[in-house]
Amino acid sequence: MTVITGLGVVAPTGVGLDDYWATTLAGKSGIDRIRRFDPSGYTAQLAGQVDDFEATDHVPSKLLAQTDRMTHFAFAGANMALADAHVDLADFPEYERAVVTANSSGGVEYGQHELQKMWSGGPMRVSAYMSVAWFYAATTGQLSIHHGLRGPCGLIATEQAGGLDALGHARRLLRRGARIAVTGGTDAPLSPASMVAQLATGLLSSNPDPTAAYLPFDDRAAGYVPGEGGAIMIMEPAEHALRRGAERIYGEIAGYAATFDPAPGTGRGPTLGRAIRNALDDARIAPSEVDLVFADGSGTPAMDRAEAEALTEVFGPRGVPVTVPKAATGRMYSGGGALDVATALLAMRDGVAPPTPHVTELASDCPLDLVRTEPRELPIRHALVCARGVGGFNAALVLRRGDLTTPEH
Missing domain, CATH: 3.40.47.10 (Thiolase/Chalcone synthase)
Structure with a gap:
């Protein structure tokens, strides 16, 4: 039996469980006109953006220049989830600490900035970290290194299904002997180049009204609005969680x-x-x-x-x-x-x-x-x-x- 003992949330409607849950119950929307760049030339100009997020509060300073926003979200989520679970990873054998994350868009913002530097100043202007920061697996790798998660590691790239698939895979790893898993999914798809790719699907809403652009199962539905953020959680075998006196068990997979x-x-x-x-x-x-x-x-x-x-x-x-x-x-x-x-x-x-x-x-x-x-x-x-x-x-x-x-x- 696999249970979830810690949660960390970064969303357009709140960073942290309390803020996110309060705005969710109130039905408060985080969708608005894109502010991360000028979307005037795009047919879809709305997104769910995480405005009240300071990467410096969650990411070691030496890693800020090496990582994309998608990884910053995961660092924040993992820190919150570990604190919420009241877990000291030192209590777990290092090769029995697993990490599985999901990502769909990769580090598109980081990659675009580095390519722009190359176009304007030549290849010597491009950071060496470009080789890894854009990659879908960068988040899993960085979490593994930072938290000493030396057990089984994985990355799922199945778009919107990925967040569930990551949890399913983490459960499989725990059944095979891992003692704890840091798992979940984050994405940061709001860059000019990324929006071009998303528009090519024909699935984005072009409605400029934030209250009417994304209406699932509504007669007026005409596409969706992209968003950034995600959630990271701590998963453990139930017997281990109970034995260590886990502060809470949110639920079982x-x-x-x-x-x-x-x-x-x-x-x-x-x-x-x-x-x-x-x-x-x-x-x-x-x-x-x-x-x-x-x-x-x-x-x-x-x-x-x-x-x-x-x-x-x-x-x-x-x-x-x-x-x-x-x-x-x-x-x-x-x-x-x-x-x-x-x-x-x-x-x-x-x-x-x-x-x-x-x-x-x-x-x-x-x-x-x-x-x-x-x-x-x-x-x-x-x-x-x-x-x-x-x-x-x-x-x-x-x-x-x-x-x-x-x-x-």
Whole structure:
């Protein structure tokens, strides 16, 4: 049994659990016009930005010039999660400390700055750290070095599904003998070059109104808004967490599954429904035992309809409360799934489902019991988190509320 004992959150709606959770329950949005660069020439000009973040508060000064913003977010999240878990890593054998992170966009901001220096001043102006700072695995590597995580290490690159896949892989490592895992996902995709790549997908919303640009399962849905940030968490085998007297157990990773959609034109449809059923089977629970679903919520009509069909197939029409709190942060790619897991754990702790901001007109082809403008008090024993990544990735993760008192309970 694998449990989560510490959480760290960096999001457009708050840095740290308390700030993030308060704004999430209030339905406060962090989406606004991009301020990290001038977006005037772009058809999509909104994003969820982490404004109140000082990298110097979380990252060793010697590493600031060597790392991208995606890694700064992960440093902050890991520091918060370790403190929240009241963990001293020195108490764990160094080769039994695992780290698995997810990333989708890489260190695009760092890479773009270095390429601009090369164009303006020649190759000698480019930092030697360009060779690693842009790479998807840089975050895992830097966390491993800084915290002495010399056990199994990994990197997941499955876009929005990555945050769940990282947790699924970390659970696998803990079952194979690791004693503790630092895991989750962060992304920082807000640079001019990165926005060009994102616009090429045709999935971004061009609506200039921050309250109407990203509306999952709404009749007015017309794409999504990107966001930056993510969540890092501490995972441990339950028996070890209880033996060391863990301060709290947020929840158990009760079930996990991943699938991959067939190529277009094959005549076979999306496989998110199968991922959900497999995750429920892994958790050994029936659909009726799920109390709340955190949906992927693409914000594009066709993808919303496909997800609604998958949820309806498993749970029945309006068969379970569904929420998409990321409507307040934007889709944070690999950070999004991890943040949804952290949000689900807080929801289970407090017995309340957070709202889906700004959604007022549920699409007629999405027969969901969507938690909309206000939080809903709800006893939550099991929560399901869904995520889909561009390219066909699907992941589903079942969380069980953290009320363990003995290893057998």
